[in-house]
Amino acid sequence: MELTKAAREFMPHRIEAPRIGLEQYYSEAGPDYAAWSREFNMHFGYYRAGANPLHREAMLEQMNREVLARLHVDGVREPKLLDLGCGLGATLRSFAHRLPNACLLGLTRVPWQVEQAHALNHAAGCADRVRVIQGDYEDTMLPRGCYDGAYALESSCHAHGADKGALLAEAYRLLRSGGRLVVADGFLEADRFCCALQRRIYLKLCECWVIEELGQLHLFTARLEQLGFADIAVEHLQLRVAPSVAHIPWVTLKFLLTDVVFGTRKMTRARWNNVLAPVLLPLVSAPLGPLTYCMITATKH
Numbered sequence: 001m002e003l004t005k006a007a008r009e010f011m012p013h014r015i016e017a018p019r020i021g022l023e024q025y026y027s028e029a030g031p032d033y034a035a036w037s038r039e040f041n042m043h044f045g046y047y048r049a050g051a052n053p054l055h056r057e058a059m060l061e062q063m064n065r066e067v068l069a070r071l072h073v074d075g076v077r078e079p080k081l082l083d084l085g086c087g088l089g090a091t092l093r094s095f096a097h098r099l100p101n102a103c104l105l106g107l108t109r110v111p112w113q114v115e116q117a118h119a120l121n122h123a124a125g126c127a128d129r130v131r132v133i134q135g136d137y138e139d140t141m142l143p144r145g146c147y148d149g150a151y152a153l154e155s156s157c158h159a160h161g162a163d164k165g166a167l168l169a170e171a172y173r174l175l176r177s178g179g180r181l182v183v184a185d186g187f188l189e190a191d192r193f194c195c196a197l198q199r200r201i202y203l204k205l206c207e208c209w210v211i212e213e214l215g216q217l218h219l220f221t222a223r224l225e226q227l228g229f230a231d232i233a234v235e236h237l238q239l240r241v242a243p244s245v246a247h248i249p250w251v252t253l254k255f256l257l258t259d260v261v262f263g264t265r266k267m268t269r270a271r272w273n274n275v276l277a278p279v280l281l282p283l284v285s286a287p288l289g290p291l292t293y294c295m296i297t298a299t300k301h
């Protein structure tokens, strides 16, 4: 069937295969995230009125708190929580300090991140309660129905499909009845790119961050519903993350001076991609484009 021009323009999934693999990207560019967050929070920040918008680390930590608040584990004596795509485990360590009885498990596909997370957990004195293992969040091989809460903080973007169906189905399987799912990430609204150039920028952004395609908000929530999740809520957080997004030019400039001009580690393609992607991001994000940051919560019935 012949696609109309408009339909072709909004077909973000018809892109070439990413040229650098996820493991290679996060292993080579991983140490560079230190320029963004000394705690290795590999996500954007959450701004609350009254907070200092210049204090990036505090906003990144606030995002961890916001995720925790939505997991609704206050009344659970020994909550079991699962981080689906945990990076270097910053969110898990943040939770470990707030939930002394929690059992915390993180999954990442990247062996380098597992090693680094172990070292950081030991340094933070929480290695006994925070475990990070290598695994695929679409097929974890963990036992079903065991978790009080699961979350994917800026990691669902890497899952397959515009509805992220395999990730959501696995999360549903792993949660106990009444368990909560929290996903915070960039999504495409059911909207169009303003022009072909913007669509090309979006494709380049995906290539740089090793993303097949971003989730489409309406398909994502429809899949949650179809799987049996209830209490589905979507919060649009574009304005909440904007103050931390505004740090990108400064962080990039500083990184170029300290790590590129005077750095000793070879700049690889993966590392350059990680410099370019945040620069492209505002060009395709609301209000200029269809990409918007959302926190989506749901309960397993």
Ligand SMILES: C[S@@+](CC[C@H](N)C(=O)[O-])C[C@H]1O[C@@H](n2cnc3c(N)ncnc32)[C@H](O)[C@@H]1O
Residues within 6 Å of the ligand: 022, 026, 040, 041, 042, 043, 084, 085, 086, 087, 088, 089, 090, 091, 107, 108, 109, 110, 113, 135, 136, 137, 138, 152, 153, 154, 155, 158, 159
């Ligand atoms: C941008 S980082 C976010 C890390 C962390 N959530 C944070 O906020 O600091 C994305 C993470 O998702 C993980 N990831 C991507 N696809 C995955 C998969 N199929 N299974 C497990 N982890 C995955 C990557 O390994 C990486 O650790």
